[in-house]
Amino acid sequence: MQAMDYIVSAPGKAILHGEHAVVHGKVALAVSLNLRTYLRLKATTIGKVCVNLPNIDIFLSWDLAELKGLIPYALGKKEEVKHLDAELVKRLREFVGATNGSLDTGNMATLAFLYIYLSLFGSDELPSLTVSVWSELPTGAGLGSSAAYSVCLAAALLCASGAIPTPLKEWDHTARWCQEDLEMINSWAFQGEMIIHGNPSGVDNAVGTWGGMLRFLAGKIIPLSRVPLLRILLTNTKIPRSTKVLVARVKDRINKFPSVMTPVLDSVDAISCTCEKVLSEMTFEPITGEHYNTLEELIDINQHHLNVLGVGHPALDTLCRVTSAKGLHSKLTGAGGGGCGITLLRPETDSFVVQSTVQDLRDCGFDCWETSIGGPGVQQHAALSVKEEVLEVLNRY
Amino acid sequence: MQAMDYIVSAPGKAILHGEHAVVHGKVALAVSLNLRTYLRLKATTIGKVCVNLPNIDIFLSWDLAELKGLIPYALGKKEEVKHLDAELVKRLREFVGATNGSLDTGNMATLAFLYIYLSLFGSDELPSLTVSVWSELPTGAGLGSSAAYSVCLAAALLCASGAIPTPLKEWDHTARWCQEDLEMINSWAFQGEMIIHGNPSGVDNAVGTWGGMLRFLAGKIIPLSRVPLLRILLTNTKIPRSTKVLVARVKDRINKFPSVMTPVLDSVDAISCTCEKVLSEMTFEPITGEHYNTLEELIDINQHHLNVLGVGHPALDTLCRVTSAKGLHSKLTGAGGGGCGITLLRPETDSFVVQSTVQDLRDCGFDCWETSIGGPGVQQHAALSVKEEVLEVLNRY
Numbered sequence: 001m002q003a004m005d006y007i008v009s010a011p012g013k014a015i016l017h018g019e020h021a022v023v024h025g026k027v028a029l030a031v032s033l034n035l036r037t038y039l040r041l042k043a044t045t046i047g048k049v050c051v052n053l054p055n056i057d058i059f060l061s062w063d064l065a066e067l068k069g070l071i072p073y074a075l076g077k078k079e080e081v082k083h084l085d086a087e088l089v090k091r092l093r094e095f096v097g098a099t100n101g102s103l104d105t106g107n108m109a110t111l112a113f114l115y116i117y118l119s120l121f122g123s124d125e126l127p128s129l130t131v132s133v134w135s136e137l138p139t140g141a142g143l144g145s146s147a148a149y150s151v152c153l154a155a156a157l158l159c160a161s162g163a164i165p166t167p168l169k170e171w172d173h174t175a176r177w178c179q180e181d182l183e184m185i186n187s188w189a190f191q192g193e194m195i196i197h198g199n200p201s202g203v204d205n206a207v208g209t210w211g212g213m214l215r216f217l218a219g220k221i222i223p224l225s226r227v228p229l230l231r232i233l234l235t236n237t238k239i240p241r242s243t244k245v246l247v248a249r250v251k252d253r254i255n256k257f258p259s260v261m262t263p264v265l266d267s268v269d270a271i272s273c274t275c276e277k278v279l280s281e282m283t284f285e286p287i288t289g290e291h292y293n294t295l296e297e298l299i300d301i302n303q304h305h306l307n308v309l310g311v312g313h314p315a316l317d318t319l320c321r322v323t324s325a326k327g328l329h330s331k332l333t334g335a336g337g338g339g340c341g342i343t344l345l346r347p348e349t350d351s352f353v354v355q356s357t358v359q360d361l362r363d364c365g366f367d368c369w370e371t372s373i374g375g376p377g378v379q380q381h382a383a384l385s386v387k388e389e390v391l392e393v394l395n396r397y
Numbered sequence: 398m399q400a401m402d403y404i405v406s407a408p409g410k411a412i413l414h415g416e417h418a419v420v421h422g423k424v425a426l427a428v429s430l431n432l433r434t435y436l437r438l439k440a441t442t443i444g445k446v447c448v449n450l451p452n453i454d455i456f457l458s459w460d461l462a463e464l465k466g467l468i469p470y471a472l473g474k475k476e477e478v479k480h481l482d483a484e485l486v487k488r489l490r491e492f493v494g495a496t497n498g499s500l501d502t503g504n505m506a507t508l509a510f511l512y513i514y515l516s517l518f519g520s521d522e523l524p525s526l527t528v529s530v531w532s533e534l535p536t537g538a539g540l541g542s543s544a545a546y547s548v549c550l551a552a553a554l555l556c557a558s559g560a561i562p563t564p565l566k567e568w569d570h571t572a573r574w575c576q577e578d579l580e581m582i583n584s585w586a587f588q589g590e591m592i593i594h595g596n597p598s599g600v601d602n603a604v605g606t607w608g609g610m611l612r613f614l615a616g617k618i619i620p621l622s623r624v625p626l627l628r629i630l631l632t633n634t635k636i637p638r639s640t641k642v643l644v645a646r647v648k649d650r651i652n653k654f655p656s657v658m659t660p661v662l663d664s665v666d667a668i669s670c671t672c673e674k675v676l677s678e679m680t681f682e683p684i685t686g687e688h689y690n691t692l693e694e695l696i697d698i699n700q701h702h703l704n705v706l707g708v709g710h711p712a713l714d715t716l717c718r719v720t721s722a723k724g725l726h727s728k729l730t731g732a733g734g735g736g737c738g739i740t741l742l743r744p745e746t747d748s749f750v751v752q753s754t755v756q757d758l759r760d761c762g763f764d765c766w767e768t769s770i771g772g773p774g775v776q777q778h779a780a781l782s783v784k785e786e787v788l789e790v791l792n793r794y
């Protein structure tokens with residue numbers, strides 16, 4: 001094995017259009033959110049595996065012998081990654097003390113790491129290493145933080161196992177893998193997601209892997225070749241909500257008013273398709289103000305539709321009103337009923353306007369980040385290209 | 398001719414659902430608005446016709462000989478009321494000094510009166526009389542104030558001419574005409590509307606005549622037999638707007654996003670049909686909270702759709718927010734872009750809640766009335782049954 005010390009990152013995910021409608025067979029557009037999760041993997045010589053997840057206060061280490069004892073049997077081939085190894089999952093659940101059905105974030109993150117680590121290395125000698133993760137993403141906010149973590153785990157551990165190369169050349173700041181390697185990263189990240197979520201759609205890990213934008217329709221995920229990078233504000237209202245309850249609410253409303261609601265789902269579908277078309281035009285034509293006007297109108301229309309579907313919330317109304325007062329357009333993203341919203345920034349939006357909007361939103365008690373959507377998926381970083389505050393955290397352990 | 402002194406009234410109109418969509422071939426529901434226009438007609442012996450319209454500062458009188466001189470030719474038969482008598486309109490326009498195309502409210506009201514008066518009496522001796530009108534409706538707010546005026550004029554002058562009887566019996570507070578007489582009132586009121594508006598849809602005078610609710614689809618107006626009386630707040634944001642501009646804006650948006658907007662019109666259509674069904678159920682079944690829940694949901698959904706159609710306004714958002722804070726549901730009514738909104742009150746809504754909501758809306762700079770929709774159309778009143786403040790105005794002249 002080569003001397004290992006590398007940093008990878010993967011983006012979060014936002015739904016640009018089509019949340020909820022996708023449950024009813026309509027198109028959704030998922031985009032990468034450039035709030036990233038960073039992972040540093042370092043070979044060590046202490047005969048231990050250490051995992052440091054300071055965001056969620058998880059600091060664990062195990063002797064290699066202890067881990068080796070978990071796999072007294074022959075593991076399946078590494079390439080067969082369509083299904084979880086149920087026996088391994090069961091043993092790991094017992095090992096970390098995660099009772100069946102427990103969804104504790106720390107337990108799930110530990111399980112996902114151990115599962116991928118043991119699956120990739122269990123047939124050979126287990127390597128001594130330390131993995132440290134720092135995420136800019138809030139957890140449990142529907143922004144794909146678990147997928148970004150799983151993607152980073154898969155990329156780093158696949159490199160460590162030699163299954164894929166590290167793409168970074170010495171003159172690069174960042175580098176990405178080839179399609180084939182990304183496929184492998186994505187399929188292992190999906191295993192992590194299965195462990196964490198039970199029955200994930202696969203959208204979040206696909207966005208974390210490929211970045212950009214994905215079209216999601218009836219369970220099929222199609223990465224879109226070219227999309228522009230869009231500046232946004234990402235706001236977390238911090239209103240807790242249950243995706244399950246919200247999905248049920250939409251279903252109830254459709255059942256109560258089928259003739260009223262069915263056309264609304266059709267309209268949301270058309271919004272996703274129109275948006276996809278406009279974003280594609282923006283990569284082939286000079287970008288004009290009219291492109292942005294259209295994106296803004298689609299955001300406004302969809303936000304009204306989401307309210308009609310019954311997944312609005314007064315805090316989201318406040319987000320829309322506060323940003324509208326600055327000439328900006330917002331919609332909820334994800335499940336709604338609170339949670340997060342995105343606000344489109346135009347290229348010409350003045351940084352003073354951005355800063356004062358962020359301040360106004362924080363004054364409402366919201367968390368707010370200036371970031372972008374449509375950026376790159378998983379990548380390897382030269383240490384120098386990583387933001388100082390992130391590097392400081394990764395180097396601490 | 399009998400000794401004449403009687404009071405009639407007609408309601409205003411609100412669109413409950415389907416404004417704008419109706420322009421694109423969808424159903425609209427027009428309802429009577431119980432802010433009424435009152436007209437007192439009194440026979441006099443002074444050989445003059447006097448018209449007093451204190452709402453718009455019009456106080457006119459003419460000698461009968463002067464008016465007789467306007468019709469030196471044989472008029473058509475009274476029953477032929479499908480088209481305006483173009484020659485008479487031309488002469489009257491010259492007489493009142495209304496240049497072609499002038500839409501001055503006072504001129505139009507005067508023209509409508511003189512046209513109906515001379516058409517009904519011109520072939521015989523002109524009666525000496527005084528007509529005084531007082532309206533609770535704001536003018537030019539899309540609430541059918543001109544139609545309520547035309548309906549009152551038609552009813553009172555048709556009675557004065559003996560074409561229809563006065564329905565009030567001595568023991569009645571109020572009384573209505575039979576269907577046949579209402580047909581005649583409506584057709585003469587439509588003539589008044591043609592003079593005032595040029596090319597009216599006929600909905601406003603139909604609502605003023607029949608009251609209750611009308612279904613309006615592709616130019617066809619169908620009065621609905623039974624509807625419940627619903628308590629509402631009627632709020633005038635006083636934001637001026639042009640119906641023409643708003644209709645054009647909706648059309649532009651449909652042209653820009655046909656696949657997105659066409660389903661929204663279908664959904665609005667379904668809202669009107671669902672609402673009609675619920676209101677009909679409310680007259681046949683015991684009224685339940687669930688009926689009101691459904692009416693509220695339909696109001697909220699349509700208000701979002703109207704925003705999607707591009708006819709919202711921040712003042713209307715404020716109306717919705719202020720009433721929502723009291724647990725009440727509002728939508729714009731009519732053209733939007735400002736103008737008026739309606740807020741549904743439930744039977745159990747406490748009068749304290751109503752009063753404080755009205756106050757909050759007035760604090761926003763809006764006019765606000767507690768009234769009802771679905772009430773009776775044109776009716777004759779015993780003087781004792783007319784509100785004191787209205788009677789006081791009608792008796793002043």
